[in-house]
Amino acid sequence: MPQRGFRGRRFVLFLYLALVGVGGAAGFLTATFVDNLEPPAYLFLVEFPATQFGFTAYGALTIATVLGVPLLLVVYVSRYVDDPDAVSPKD
Template sequence: MTDTAASDGRRLGGRRFVVLLYLALVGVSGVMGVLFTTAVDDPSPPALFFAFELPPTAVGFGLYGAVTIAVVLGVPLALVVAVSELVDDVDAVGRAETDATDDADPDTAAVSSESPKD
């Protein structure tokens, strides 16, 4: 039997899960910004990134919450994605030096188990 969910590409894993979680958190923070205006009487206007003053309305606080969380979570997430694209194999990071010495002469190549800091 074949797994139709896996063959259709509708499986929830890896990148898709992270993106859906990210969007859910941004959406929830936007809703919480809207709900903030119902709980607080006469709120002061929010300043997006301390530079752009938004109106103290439900839309202003919703936008403030969504954009703030999108940036606070999105920037580190983008950095993680960039690093994961650059590093193909984590185990191969320190292997380039030892592979070059192993190819020269296997009998004389000494691989030290000590760290270079020692």
């Protein structure tokens, strides 16, 4: 029977997407209400225009990267790294 509701992976994915949306909304609101902004540079490499769309993309991508990289590391470790205590000791 399929799982319903927000548990486990679904909850983490929903929370991740919600936080990325909040980052994008914060970028949009910043560009809307603050004057004379300089163009943001994503990872100091890709420069976005100093517009509402540019700050929205910058905010969403920054939060996605800052939260996504550690989340992917946790997923990798939980799947592929063995637990040394899970194996019984050799006699």
